[in-house]
Amino acid sequence: MHIDPNRFLDDLHHLRTFGAAGVGKGVSRPAYSAPDIAARAWLTQRMADAGLRVEMDAMGNLFGLAKGPSILLGSHSDSQPEGGWLDGALGVIAGLEVARAAQAAGGPAVSVVSFQDEEGRFGVTTGSAVWSGQVAQARADGFTDHEGVTLGAARDALGDLVTGPVDPAQFTGFIEMHIEQGPVMDGTDDRVGVVTDIVGIRDMKITFEGQQNHAGTTPMHLRRDAFAALTAFSAALEPRFANVVTPATVWTTGHVALHPNASSIVPGRAAFSMQWRDGDADRLGRMERIIRDLAEEVAQARGLTVTFGEMLGLEPVAMDAALRRSLEGAAEAQAPGAWRRMPSGALHDATNVARLMPVAMLFTPSIGGISHAFEEDTDEADLVLGLRVLADAVARIGRG
Amino acid sequence: MHIDPNRFLDDLHHLRTFGAAGVGKGVSRPAYSAPDIAARAWLTQRMADAGLRVEMDAMGNLFGLAKGPSILLGSHSDSQPEGGWLDGALGVIAGLEVARAAQAAGGPAVSVVSFQDEEGRFGVTTGSAVWSGQVAQARADGFTDHEGVTLGAARDALGDLVTGPVDPAQFTGFIEMHIEQGPVMDGTDDRVGVVTDIVGIRDMKITFEGQQNHAGTTPMHLRRDAFAALTAFSAALEPRFANVVTPATVWTTGHVALHPNASSIVPGRAAFSMQWRDGDADRLGRMERIIRDLAEEVAQARGLTVTFGEMLGLEPVAMDAALRRSLEGAAEAQAPGAWRRMPSGALHDATNVARLMPVAMLFTPSIGGISHAFEEDTDEADLVLGLRVLADAVARIGRG
Numbered sequence: 001m002h003i004d005p006n007r008f009l010d011d012l013h014h015l016r017t018f019g020a021a022g023v024g025k026g027v028s029r030p031a032y033s034a035p036d037i038a039a040r041a042w043l044t045q046r047m048a049d050a051g052l053r054v055e056m057d058a059m060g061n062l063f064g065l066a067k068g069p070s071i072l073l074g075s076h077s078d079s080q081p082e083g084g085w086l087d088g089a090l091g092v093i094a095g096l097e098v099a100r101a102a103q104a105a106g107g108p109a110v111s112v113v114s115f116q117d118e119e120g121r122f123g124v125t126t127g128s129a130v131w132s133g134q135v136a137q138a139r140a141d142g143f144t145d146h147e148g149v150t151l152g153a154a155r156d157a158l159g160d161l162v163t164g165p166v167d168p169a170q171f172t173g174f175i176e177m178h179i180e181q182g183p184v185m186d187g188t189d190d191r192v193g194v195v196t197d198i199v200g201i202r203d204m205k206i207t208f209e210g211q212q213n214h215a216g217t218t219p220m221h222l223r224r225d226a227f228a229a230l231t232a233f234s235a236a237l238e239p240r241f242a243n244v245v246t247p248a249t250v251w252t253t254g255h256v257a258l259h260p261n262a263s264s265i266v267p268g269r270a271a272f273s274m275q276w277r278d279g280d281a282d283r284l285g286r287m288e289r290i291i292r293d294l295a296e297e298v299a300q301a302r303g304l305t306v307t308f309g310e311m312l313g314l315e316p317v318a319m320d321a322a323l324r325r326s327l328e329g330a331a332e333a334q335a336p337g338a339w340r341r342m343p344s345g346a347l348h349d350a351t352n353v354a355r356l357m358p359v360a361m362l363f364t365p366s367i368g369g370i371s372h373a374f375e376e377d378t379d380e381a382d383l384v385l386g387l388r389v390l391a392d393a394v395a396r397i398g399r400g
Numbered sequence: 401m402h403i404d405p406n407r408f409l410d411d412l413h414h415l416r417t418f419g420a421a422g423v424g425k426g427v428s429r430p431a432y433s434a435p436d437i438a439a440r441a442w443l444t445q446r447m448a449d450a451g452l453r454v455e456m457d458a459m460g461n462l463f464g465l466a467k468g469p470s471i472l473l474g475s476h477s478d479s480q481p482e483g484g485w486l487d488g489a490l491g492v493i494a495g496l497e498v499a500r501a502a503q504a505a506g507g508p509a510v511s512v513v514s515f516q517d518e519e520g521r522f523g524v525t526t527g528s529a530v531w532s533g534q535v536a537q538a539r540a541d542g543f544t545d546h547e548g549v550t551l552g553a554a555r556d557a558l559g560d561l562v563t564g565p566v567d568p569a570q571f572t573g574f575i576e577m578h579i580e581q582g583p584v585m586d587g588t589d590d591r592v593g594v595v596t597d598i599v600g601i602r603d604m605k606i607t608f609e610g611q612q613n614h615a616g617t618t619p620m621h622l623r624r625d626a627f628a629a630l631t632a633f634s635a636a637l638e639p640r641f642a643n644v645v646t647p648a649t650v651w652t653t654g655h656v657a658l659h660p661n662a663s664s665i666v667p668g669r670a671a672f673s674m675q676w677r678d679g680d681a682d683r684l685g686r687m688e689r690i691i692r693d694l695a696e697e698v699a700q701a702r703g704l705t706v707t708f709g710e711m712l713g714l715e716p717v718a719m720d721a722a723l724r725r726s727l728e729g730a731a732e733a734q735a736p737g738a739w740r741r742m743p744s745g746a747l748h749d750a751t752n753v754a755r756l757m758p759v760a761m762l763f764t765p766s767i768g769g770i771s772h773a774f775e776e777d778t779d780e781a782d783l784v785l786g787l788r789v790l791a792d793a794v795a796r797i798g799r800g
Contacts, residue, residue, distance in 0.1 A: 182617025199616065203663055214771065215652040216599065216677050216745035217582025222769070227653055228634070234627075235635035252615040253627055254663045256656055263603055263654045263673035273663035277616050345616035369622070371614065 026374025031117035060116035070109035076118035084376020183369025192339035193363030200316035205309030212268025320358030330392035426774025431517035460516035470509035476518035484776020583769025593763030600716035605709030612668025720758030730792035
């Protein structure tokens with residue numbers, strides 16, 4: 001099996017002409033947009049040219065299928081409204097190149113996929129969520145984007161590209177190559193990341209309710225200031241977490257809404273998001289207990305009430321041990337001493353696919369840790385190195 | 401001079417029929433609205449009935465004038481869009497009752513005023529700001545409300561109520577009676593507050609700028625989280641202020657805007673309001689130094705930048721010593737042991753009038769500290785007690 005780095009890079013650059021933003025290498029190719037459909041039509045042709053049987057399901061998930069049981073490679077070719085050229089596109093074209101090389105070599109059996117709407121115009125990893133059976137197509141068809149368009153109406157644009165359902169049972173496993181989308185490898189000597197697990201997420205809205213007051217006439221000791229409570233809570237959280245978290249654990253308050261949010265009024269209400277991620281479900285649970293206890297404590301000490309919204313929970317997904325060993329062996333062979341094991345802090349299609357089959361993931365570095373922005377980029381030498389690791393891992397699976 | 405508490409209360413209740421909200425005693429009587437104009441027309445008649453010469457300037461400030469040099473009493477009769485029945489109305493009707501009693505008694509010379517737009521449909525204490533010469537009428541006419549209506553267009557509704565300018569030189573001083581609008585006297589034995597000063601205000605927008613990042617892929621130690629910086633700043637402010645502030649000093653962050661304000665994104669920017677008030681201009685300056693230093697310190701420690709917006713500054717206004725003595729003597733005579741000296745944390749028309757003549761203020765308690773809301777109220781016994789203190793003080797000035 002001989003991969004062709006130039007053909008791989010040419011295809012990767014060609015894919016970014018669909019929805020080119022005109023700003024650096026940036027693209028704007030949201031799910032079901034004209035550039036997304038055009039890109040899928042072009043991919044259909046490239047897959048067929050490689051000798052793969054092309055199928056697209058009703059969602060728009062596009063498969064290039066090898067004969068018989070096969071390993072599935074790929075990711076997604078839709079982008080954020082202001083996205084980078086790599087993101088999911090890298091995994092799709094890397095998968096295409098390996099499948100193409102394997103077809104030419106007469107084996108192993110490698111299929112490729114571009115999932116639809118990973119970026120969540122209509123939800124979260126919508127295409128792979130439907131394919132893996134977590135969301136019924138009929139229910140997904142009712143999802144709407146920010147403009148009120150339903151997914152059901154949007155997917156009409158797929159037209160006769162759709163062929164029918166694709167049976168997951170034909171795949172022996174799934175490997176998703178992806179840019180890291182974070183700053184961990186950038187600036188280190190490591191050029192390849194073998195993912196250990198996709199972290200689990202907890203996301204909860206918390207609301208402190210105090211007393212709205214005049215900011216001039218209310219003495220400090222009579223205030224029940226909801227923003228002051230949020231401040232006390234947030235500042236106390238890190239020391240409370242100290243004995244529970246690891247360097248890979250993250251927590252974020254990214255959304256804050258004060259009421260009435262006016263400079264001369266003591267805030268009566270502060271609603272905010274509390275999100276935390278870790279690869280260990282037990283740790284996520286321990287963090288939840290600390291968050292709830294601390295919020296209650298702060299509220300009680302200051303004469304406020306606190307309410308907790310519904311909690312969004314996604315469980316951590318461990319990568320398959322055998323697939324991971326193949327990736328680690330390939331990484332050490334292709335980039336001796338220049339790779340690392342690492343968790344994925346971001347969600348990926350692999351999270352959904354893990355319900356159906358063994359999955360693993362491979363990361364290449366992101367320059368400056370930047371993603372979901374026109375500036376997203378990776379050194380082409382790192383892209384090719386990642387491709388070599390992927391191909392080597394697939395060969396090892398074939399041998400295994 | 402014999403005041404008539406029943407006539408005073410009747411007029412006060414009649415005034416709340418203009419713009420009655422239909423919720424408790426609440427009123428909706430913004431400046432230049434039909435209810436505001438109708439209320440001013442009614443006040444014109446009540447002032448004339450009392451034997452006062454009535455004048456209204458171009459802004460709509462309404463004066464009932466005694467002959468010769470006189471002491472001016474009053475406040476404002478416009479309200480917040482969702483306002484209480486007392487707020488400025490109390491000071492206008494109390495002034496009217498004392499002026500009426502003085503006219504009937506043949507002295508002392510007492511005039512009364514209802515300023516226009518104290519509640520700031522078009523700015524801040526707009527009517528008294530124009531009358532005191534701080535804002536030219538032509539400039540004020542260009543001010544717009546939230547609907548884009550100019551003050552110049554709105555005051556057309558005054559029609560032939562307008563007579564012409566009123567010379568401030570005829571007044572020997574100004575006393576404004578007002579509800580406290582805060583919780584300090586409520587729940588204590590004190591029924592009367594003699595204001596020592598109207599506090600000064602500093603109000604500044606501060607912005608922390610860090611790095612917007614993915615909340616899953618960015619490890620904690622590589623983040624430059626703008627909300628975390630705001631949290632650290634706010635939590636550290638109180639201990640830093642400890643040796644500088646008094647129990648009467650207040651500070652507030654009432655407005656916060658995160659960017660992009662999404663639960664899965666580490667905030668790259670946090671802009672917030674920092675407002676502080678105190679009766680001592682030196683202390684306001686020392687607090688400013690602490691705020692700027694702490695914000696710089698937090699930004700530097702966390703790798704962010706901080707920028708400070710333009711600072712709104714209103715200087716503290718001390719009440720006139722002689723007028724204050726008259727109020728204190730009257731308070732002790734009418735409410736022995738049941739009154740206090742206190743600062744005003746809220747702005748009032750008296751702040752502007754202080755540029756022209758000696759001013760003083762008198763507070764009655766606010767039930768629950770509530771104001772600028774339909775629920776605003778004060779025990780009628782306290783209203784009458786306040787009226788007696790005001791009348792007594794005016795008599796003392798006459799004797800002084």
